[in-house]
Amino acid sequence: MRPALAVVGCALLALSAACRESDLTLATPDPTPPTSTSSTTTTAADDGGAGGRGEVGDPGVGDPYFPGLGNGGYDVVSYHIDLDWLPSGAAIDATTTIELTPTAPLDAFHLDLEGLEVRGVEVDDVAATWERDGRELLVDPADVLARGEPVTVTVSYGGVPQPLSLGSAIFGAGWQTDGRGAYVVSEPAGAATWFPGNDHPTDKATFSFEVTVPGDLTAVANGVLVEERDEPDGRRTFRWESDDPMATYLASVVIGDLVVEERTAPTGLPLRDAYPPELAELARLDFAPAGDMVATFEDWFGPYPFEVYGHVVVDEPLGFALENQTLSLFGSDSVTGAGVIEHVVAHELAHQWFGNSVSPATWKDIWLNEGFATYAEWIWQQEAGGPSIADSARAAHRSADYGVPPGDPGTEELFQPTVYVRGGLALHALSVAMGDDAFRQLLREWQRRFAGSTASTADLLALGEELSGRDLDQLFDDWVHGAALPPFPG
16 A cells, blocks of 8 residues: 555655554454464364364454454365445445365354345355354354365355444545445455455455446456456446455455556556546556566566556545555546656555565564565666665655654554655665675565465564575664664665
8 A cells, every 4th residue: 555645755645543453343462473374273172074073263363453353264265256236325235155175173163244234154055054243254054164175155245335444534444435436445454344254364365256337337356357248137247357366455346437448568467457537548647657667576576476467546536545456546636647656656566566465474564565665666766767776765764753663563553654664764774784686686585485475574584684694683673673763774
């Protein structure tokens, strides 16, 4: 994510007091956050199979900031979201089919779902009983689910999705509507406002979407459009598929009066953009550098991690941009045709490597998303003939007065400038300590080692020490974990 009206090193429009734990009504933090890339916690000892008494998967993975997010006892393989948009009532009528694999024998398990009316749940085509408790949907299948045996869970539901209030005056998290259209802004906890799932980055899955809308509207989503068909009642259905693992908060649908245009990056990567017709001419100018940015970032970070990339503009001023996987979201206020958001375009593209391909192991690690994306802005400016990375970092350091450590900003500072600017400065300090060659090796090795998964601050420290042969504990203590901004490195 990036405040869309920002200048390099200093956000003019910062998100305020985002993601307060009390607003999410989640549980008290667990002192031992998850470290693996899957959710396996259950409430009883594992007996190794489906025989005998099963277990109930926990209603959370113990994230240190949002312990109620996600669920234990299973890994999701795929989601298929079949959704009808009913703009006259701002409602959805939907069925989500989830392929999951139990990691323990399960008597019951949880899904995250916020609001909405559940009409029925089936497990392998057999009706299951279920109950609601806040954002938790507890599913009790007819039989104990065997560990390691894939099952299909189908949830039918509907109603008027309500975005979560996360303490920000800028946006709520989840499904949004601007009238006849709709869009999704889910970071960090809003996916559950429009589909049931395991809503934490540690359980990635593939996604497909089948979205039916009024005939004069278009629906775009993550991945590749594989089918578009007219329905007998005059509506249209768009089927999108995303074959690469994706965190739930990055899943996105945008519905509106949209022009969809395709082009190709110099690397051969397909690019597709969608925007309101009246903004098309200006949007083409603002997003034109994206192809060259792909080539630049592939040189620095390694191959682009997904099958396609692009941008979508909603017909509403947002004040921020969001890096939904393969389809970054922008508001109408971003589009001017004058290139003033070029650094934001670079920022959201960089997130496809940092945040999307490699996601944060916990929400406490959010600086890994935003710090790397901020550093990527400086890379692009240097490679496009502007100031050097060091000069951009120095200018950011002069303007920075962020007495909050980026490695532990707290839930109320999750999207505050310290996470972005001090995060980028921490990476510049790391590059100085490691040397340019070793640091560039780190940028590519980060992708090779953790692509499609998650990583933590501790993982970055370990990789930096491995590649440089240096003890970097003090650097991380000062730049990532310390409250006071250290002197500029070098």
